[in-house]
Amino acid sequence: MIRVQDLTKRYSGTPVLRDVSLEIAPGESVALWGPNGAGKTTIVLCMLGFLHFDGDVEVFGKDVRRCGKEIRASIGYVPQQPSFYDDLTVAETLGFSADLRSIETARAEEVLALVDLEEHRGKPVGALSGGLRQRLGLAVALLGDPPILLLDEPTSNLDAAARQATVNLLEELRGGDRMLIVTSHHLEEVSMLVDRVVVLDDGVVVDECAPAELGERLGLRSWLHVLLDPDDVPVATSALTASGFNAHLNGRGVLVDVAPEDKAKAVEVISGAGVTIRDLEVWR
Amino acid sequence: MTVAVARPQIEAGTVVTIARKELRDSVRNKWFWLYAIAFAGLAGVLTTLALPSARVAGYGAFGRSASSLVALVQLIVPLMGLTLGAQALAGQQERGTIRFLMSHPISRSEAFIGMYLGLAAALSAAIAAGFGSAGVITVMRGGAADAGSFARIAILSWILAAAMLGVGMLVSAFTSRSGVASGSALFVWLGLVFLGDLGVMGTALATDLPVGALFFSAVANPVEAFRLATLTSFEGSLDVLGPAGTYAVDSFGSALDALLISVLILWVIVPVTIAWYRFTRGKDL
Numbered sequence: 001m002i003r004v005q006d007l008t009k010r011y012s013g014t015p016v017l018r019d020v021s022l023e024i025a026p027g028e029s030v031a032l033w034g035p036n037g038a039g040k041t042t043i044v045l046c047m048l049g050f051l052h053f054d055g056d057v058e059v060f061g062k063d064v065r066r067c068g069k070e071i072r073a074s075i076g077y078v079p080q081q082p083s084f085y086d087d088l089t090v091a092e093t094l095g096f097s098a099d100l101r102s103i104e105t106a107r108a109e110e111v112l113a114l115v116d117l118e119e120h121r122g123k124p125v126g127a128l129s130g131g132l133r134q135r136l137g138l139a140v141a142l143l144g145d146p147p148i149l150l151l152d153e154p155t156s157n158l159d160a161a162a163r164q165a166t167v168n169l170l171e172e173l174r175g176g177d178r179m180l181i182v183t184s185h186h187l188e189e190v191s192m193l194v195d196r197v198v199v200l201d202d203g204v205v206v207d208e209c210a211p212a213e214l215g216e217r218l219g220l221r222s223w224l225h226v227l228l229d230p231d232d233v234p235v236a237t238s239a240l241t242a243s244g245f246n247a248h249l250n251g252r253g254v255l256v257d258v259a260p261e262d263k264a265k266a267v268e269v270i271s272g273a274g275v276t277i278r279d280l281e282v283w284r
Numbered sequence: 285m286t287v288a289v290a291r292p293q294i295e296a297g298t299v300v301t302i303a304r305k306e307l308r309d310s311v312r313n314k315w316f317w318l319y320a321i322a323f324a325g326l327a328g329v330l331t332t333l334a335l336p337s338a339r340v341a342g343y344g345a346f347g348r349s350a351s352s353l354v355a356l357v358q359l360i361v362p363l364m365g366l367t368l369g370a371q372a373l374a375g376q377q378e379r380g381t382i383r384f385l386m387s388h389p390i391s392r393s394e395a396f397i398g399m400y401l402g403l404a405a406a407l408s409a410a411i412a413a414g415f416g417s418a419g420v421i422t423v424m425r426g427g428a429a430d431a432g433s434f435a436r437i438a439i440l441s442w443i444l445a446a447a448m449l450g451v452g453m454l455v456s457a458f459t460s461r462s463g464v465a466s467g468s469a470l471f472v473w474l475g476l477v478f479l480g481d482l483g484v485m486g487t488a489l490a491t492d493l494p495v496g497a498l499f500f501s502a503v504a505n506p507v508e509a510f511r512l513a514t515l516t517s518f519e520g521s522l523d524v525l526g527p528a529g530t531y532a533v534d535s536f537g538s539a540l541d542a543l544l545i546s547v548l549i550l551w552v553i554v555p556v557t558i559a560w561y562r563f564t565r566g567k568d569l
């Protein structure tokens with residue numbers, strides 16, 4: 001259990017977090033959502049014991065200020081911009097991290113394979129691209145097989161393929177008693193990875209909702225343009241309308257008004273009606 | 285999944301891991317090599333020039349060699365210690381690597397002690413290189429009889445280096461910008477090596493400072509305390525310093541050595557303790 005109670009953080013007297021309270025149960029995945037400057041990263045840094053703050057942060061019933069070392073043994077942390085010792089190679093970095101966690105170095109080989117960094121093991125970290133550094137950050141976080149994963153924009157530097165691979169990996173790591181706390185700007189990612197979204201604005205919790213509700217609450221809608229054979233258009237439109245979607249004809253296909261997290265569901269409805277989708281576009 | 289178990293706040297294994305990494309980082313740092321090579325090279329050259337041949341020059345040749353070495357240590361060792369120390373915390377904070385380090389199950393005390401010991405080991409290696417080159421030349425020229433005095437100067441240099449490293453880390457603990465830390469460290473170096481001495485002399489002239497106060501003002505400066513402590517190794521007396529030296533010898537006698545070494549050790553303990561306190565209790569990472 002993670003319990004944050006009345007968390008307030010000021011920088012030079014200016015509050016960046018004000019009386020933030022939240023609880024995360026074992027096995028739960030939670031997204032911290034909000035614009036830049038909302039305070040998401042500051043909450044993460046307080047959970048790690050990096051910052052001084054007012055209020056309480058407890059992890060497994062232990063105060064992060066008094067038991068920071070013990071608590072960090074339970075946390076795998078991926079920062080938004082991972083910083084490593086640039087002169088160390090990828091393998092040396094993992095070896096150093098394994099030593100500090102009193103872990104067998106064989107585990108380092110496992111996580112290298114898990115994040116697909118094996119071919120870069122001999123490279124100095126300073127020579128890695130932003131995406132590779134982020135994957136190394138994930139490898140370091142997974143070294144100790146921790147019960148808590150704290151991920152600050154974990155895919156922000158990744159290209160589309162690496163992002164998808166990372167999201168898939170995190171999906172696999174979810175579940176059981178593991179807690180996943182992720183800050184992200186990607187609605188699709190949040191929809192796939194978390195059970196609950198805590199919305200922050202200007203250092204205050206302004207809303208909590210299920211990820212499916214987030215797009216609507218934020219007023220975010222997408223248009224799904226599905227290209228079909230002309231004969232299939234009426235069948236697809238009827239099936240979508242029957243499932244509650246607002247769909248209408250558009251050129252060679254149908255245009256469906258969807259919440260960002262419902263795009264896959266709309267595709268399923270069309271496929272379920274026996275219609276072959278020729279192409280797909282998302283308009284925002 | 286691995287659930288944490290309680291661990292002591294300071295574990296030797298963790299400290300050694302961090303110290304080893306700091307030592308390796310220092311050895312890979314080009315500035316460190318520049319200092320080490322300059323120190324070793326100058327120590328060798330000065331010893332060669334000051335010790336043409338002890339067989340010819342007699343006992344006083346070692347004194348000339350040692351006083352050159354002490355003058356070199358007074359300049360270079362504080363500079364090395366202060367700049368390395370200043371980069372330790374502020375540099376890591378500026379680059380963000382302190383957060384990487386502290387994301388592991390380690391305490392701030394372990395991080396601090398590990399960094400200090402790793403850098404101290406690097407400094408010791410550089411000093412050993414300097415004294416090694418001077419020592420080889422001294423032995424080759426027949427000065428081996430003074431090995432005890434030579435070792436004493438080397439040990440005092442290590443203590444001075446440990447003190448200056450601590451002062452550097454103290455500077456570093458109060459800023460998160462490496463440029464500010466390095467600049468401040470250079471000012472401290474100037475203050476201790478040049479301005480401190482001039483300041484004491486100037487104040488003494490302007491205010492008619494009593495000789496006792498003059499002596500204590502001088503030895504409060506660790507660089508000066510080092511110089512006086514080493515002077516007794518090859519001069520045997522501080523009378524060469526004039527009234528302040530005579531006062532010191534008359535007032536403290538055989539306890540003078542202990543006093544000077546205590547001052548140096550205090551300069552190790554006090555700055556390191558304040559820097560540790562600041563880093564562990566007062567600083568956001």
